Amino acid sequence: MTNFAELNTKKMSSTYTSNLRIEKAATSKLKDVNFENIAFGKTFTDHMFMCDFVNGEWQQPQIMPYQPMTMQPSARVFHYGQAVFEGMKAYKDDDGKVFLFRPEENFKRINKSSARLAMPEFPKDYFFEGLTTLLNLDKDWIKPGVGNSLYIRPFAIAIDPAIAAAPGESYRFMIICAPAKAYYKGTVKVLIAEQFSRSANGGVGYAKAAGNYAAQFYPTNLAQQKGYQQVIWTDADTHTFLEEAGTMNVFFRINDTLITAPTSDRILDGVTRKSLIQLAEDNNIKCEVRPIKVNEIVEASKNGSLKEIFGAGTAAVISPIEGFEYQDTYYELPEIGAHSYSSMLKERMLNIQHNLAEDKHHWRYEIK
Amino acid sequence: MTNFAELNTKKMSSTYTSNLRIEKAATSKLKDVNFENIAFGKTFTDHMFMCDFVNGEWQQPQIMPYQPMTMQPSARVFHYGQAVFEGMKAYKDDDGKVFLFRPEENFKRINKSSARLAMPEFPKDYFFEGLTTLLNLDKDWIKPGVGNSLYIRPFAIAIDPAIAAAPGESYRFMIICAPAKAYYKGTVKVLIAEQFSRSANGGVGYAKAAGNYAAQFYPTNLAQQKGYQQVIWTDADTHTFLEEAGTMNVFFRINDTLITAPTSDRILDGVTRKSLIQLAEDNNIKCEVRPIKVNEIVEASKNGSLKEIFGAGTAAVISPIEGFEYQDTYYELPEIGAHSYSSMLKERMLNIQHNLAEDKHHWRYEIK
Incomplete structure (x- = not known):
């Protein structure tokens, strides 16, 4: 061999x-x-x-x-x-x-x-x-x-x-x-996975392996038939922890704190994800990297402290999510428009990417 | 769509x-x-x-x-x-x-x-x-x-x-x-997975999806470096239940009883597997289809009641396993040669496949 x-x-x-x-x-x-x-x-x-x-x-x-x-x-x-x-x-x-x-x-x-x-x-x-x-x-x-x-x-x-x-x-x-052009148009509604899974502990979920994507198409088709554009995957063991959206990592904003799941052998270490964590810090936004229970998000939605959910990935940079379904209940996110972290962070990312803003972390790489 | x-x-x-x-x-x-x-x-x-x-x-x-x-x-x-x-x-x-x-x-x-x-x-x-x-x-x-x-x-x-x-x-x-010709030559030694996984609950393990195979190559390479030809996969949650070998289902013989794991969304519903379950019944061999803990096999090996382990699949029909490693300990199977269920069942399968024996379940399909 x-x-x-x-x-x-x-x-x-x-x-x-x-x-x-x-x-x-x-x-x-x-x-x-x-x-x-x-x-x-x-x-x-x-x-x-x-x-x-x-x-x-x-x-x-x-x-x-x-x-x-x-x-x-x-x-x-x-x-x-x-x-x-x-x-x-x-x-x-x-x-x-x-x-x-x-x-x-x-x-x-x-x-x-x-x-x-x-x-x-x-x-x-x-x-x-x-x-x-x-x-x-x-x-x-x-x-x-x-x-x-x-x-x-x-x-x-x-x-x-x-x-x-x-x-x-x-x-x-x-x-x-x-x-x-921009990959997603407008906001998306997502379904939180309760039965299907994207990856296993000890598997290849952290890799950009072709087979990881084919495996998501059928459950995503089912979600689309219910009116949701994407699935947010949960842990395969218990379906109680929020992981990633398959082509995007996911951020949650509760009050003024952003939360995103830690990377693992199931979750892709996204370049946009890690850049947003840094940009949040640069802009004095608290960002916690920790496991997030579905119930925490459901409770936060019920008591009004859940302000935003957005996906983060190279294709769309940031995709704001307007609502999610979990256990047959639909939870709608508030409209906060111009005050959202997602639009502020997306603009800062795009400005750095397009050479319209200072690049203090030396992320840009000029082609010469 | x-x-x-x-x-x-x-x-x-x-x-x-x-x-x-x-x-x-x-x-x-x-x-x-x-x-x-x-x-x-x-x-x-x-x-x-x-x-x-x-x-x-x-x-x-x-x-x-x-x-x-x-x-x-x-x-x-x-x-x-x-x-x-x-x-x-x-x-x-x-x-x-x-x-x-x-x-x-x-x-x-x-x-x-x-x-x-x-x-x-x-x-x-x-x-x-x-x-x-x-x-x-x-x-x-x-x-x-x-x-x-x-x-x-x-x-x-x-x-x-x-x-x-x-x-x-x-x-x-x-x-x-x-x-x-025959796919495997002779017996194989296997490593029982303790860290890597083949499939998740709610995933695509039951499908013959291309990506399931690529995901196994690296852990199998590591096993081969330790002297094992194949990995027996365990459940991704706890690594305590024996599942399948990636290209083969797996049977265990304790005393005179065969045991194989039930199919699930993680385990392939193998044609050879289900044919062997039927052949065992035809030959008055008790065959239990139930979850099997790794510890049950380890204990059975220690007390001498574990007689055989074999893989079952189209390519090799039956691959006898001569021993397995689990938690850094190697367990060797006894040599029972001509009295093994694996050789008896393999011969009966081959005889049916090659039109040398009665085909009471109408498994043969003649090409005309």
């Missing part, structure tokens, strides 16, 4: 010599895109990044025109779900400068996800050189202005043609990019 | 008119295959079955030469793990007749898996006509004799090119086939 830990140590410590191969697209598809009316995740930029892992090492990284690829029907990703991903965004300011937001966090996390799925970690230099070169090639796809961004999707899949139920030996790491 | 339940009802109740399109391979690869030395799951037969779901319905099913396929990098299976599969085998008797074993069970289960992953169910007529035609075309790949078989892998994946985290609208159902 391949010892990935050893391979990666070797790879990461070796002297890095750039050998990125670049094949430019003959023409750009940019002129055909209506940026005012763009569905999320269906339109991709002119180029993509690809690097294969074969015979125990990562091969020459490549940037090439965005295109379909050939896969064997027996490729392990189709059968055993060895697939991990990240979600990042690039932003452009009015001077045309392009920024990422804490990309190091995404890089570290995709390798953490890969390790949990027995996939080889990707070298840092390959990642950043590939990403930077790709964004420079496709920078005209990034529109300036708050609300506009380029969604970046790094992902890795097992590609070897063998259906034995064991880790593969060949992998592909890719980065594709899709121009994006 | 597509209402698959409604679509499938419509499809299943419609009058079925065969429109299977067949493109035969120009030449066979069969002559190049050394059947005496064949690695599991790396060599595939001359043909494959494929049927796409587009615009709310299953399109014309096709059989074509086994070949790679073109996928978009944004195909949902790569990002969100919408992928389910089955494992089946075809056997040939000395008269050249070809049999499946309880294929209806696999058909029902892949649709149960699909439903849990918000994927459309596949029509029964398409499945059986496709499978039968495929096996007739590739029947020379099935070698007679106990131990030889053709492993059959039906699977379905989400193929639409869109990276929004929601169920896809386009899917592909395929069947590929690989000639197989």
Whole structure:
């Protein structure tokens, strides 16, 4: 069996010599895109990044025109779900400068996800050189202005043609990019999970593993049939503790205190989540990171101390939640509009991301 | 959103008119295959079955030469793990007749898996006509004799090119086939899970969902580094109840009684498992289906009443386990050789599968 830990140590410590191969697209598809009316995740930029892992090492990284690829029907990703991903965004300011937001966090996390799925970690230099070169090639796809961004999707899949139920030996790491407007429109209603679960103690809930998402679709469909856009997952043992929303971490505001669940092997360590905790502190908002019982939120809603609930994630930054259902009862959040922490924190985050505000924590990463 | 339940009802109740399109391979690869030395799951037969779901319905099913396929990098299976599969085998008797074993069970289960992953169910007529035609075309790949078989892998994946985290609208159902010898060689040692978990209450453990397998590879790698081939998973809440082995259900023999865990939303409803429960009854072996505590097995090992542990699954039929580790202690099973339930039950199963014994429960399904 391949010892990935050893391979990666070797790879990461070796002297890095750039050998990125670049094949430019003959023409750009940019002129055909209506940026005012763009569905999320269906339109991709002119180029993509690809690097294969074969015979125990990562091969020459490549940037090439965005295109379909050939896969064997027996490729392990189709059968055993060895697939991990990240979600990042690039932003452009009015001077045309392009920024990422804490990309190091995404890089570290995709390798953490890969390790949990027995996939080889990707070298840092390959990642950043590939990403930077790709964004420079496709920078005209990034529109300036708050609300506009380029969604970046790094992902890795097992590609070897063998259906034995064991880790593969060949992998592909890719980065594709899709121009994006705001991901969610308006507020959302959520259903608190009482029967279905997202992840187990000792499982892969903390990883951005592909299979975590497919597992949520059916319970989310059921919630949508009841009029809820999202599910807030609870612990699988007792369904009494609030965890995360599957594509977002969740914050609760009781009186003037924000509360969010601690990360664990069931809960994703969200980049937006940890940035909001810091921003709350910067703005003298008390933020408690601790387990939250569903009953605490229900009681707070009943006595009027529950002021806000919002989701936090790369795609939407912050999604305000207007109400939740639990045990067949619907609890509506008060309308606090401009005074909400969610709108204040979202504005501060967007201003930092778009180079419109001071970046005291050095979260912005300029693409040069 | 597509209402698959409604679509499938419509499809299943419609009058079925065969429109299977067949493109035969120009030449066979069969002559190049050394059947005496064949690695599991790396060599595939001359043909494959494929049927796409587009615009709310299953399109014309096709059989074509086994070949790679073109996928978009944004195909949902790569990002969100919408992928389910089955494992089946075809056997040939000395008269050249070809049999499946309880294929209806696999058909029902892949649709149960699909439903849990918000994927459309596949029509029964398409499945059986496709499978039968495929096996007739590739029947020379099935070698007679106990131990030889053709492993059959039906699977379905989400193929639409869109990276929004929601169920896809386009899917592909395929069947590929690989000639197989016995999957495991000899006995295996297992590690009982104390920290990692395979599935959560309310999760997808009962489904043959691709992501369930990737999640097991890393803990299994750790077990292999300690000298164990497989992990026996325990409940995620307490790690005190024995569940399944990830690719196999598990049976324990204490004195002359077999015990296996009940199926649940965490445990796969294995075809081999339920067939062995029936065979035990047919042979006057008491078989209890009930929760089993790890401590019960440890105590039984200490007092000498634990006679056997074995895994049960399509690939290996039965895998005898020679010992297990729990809480840093290794417990060795006694050598009972020819008197073991595992060898007796395995022989009876193989004889039924290979048309060498009476089939009183009508488990064999002849391919005509």
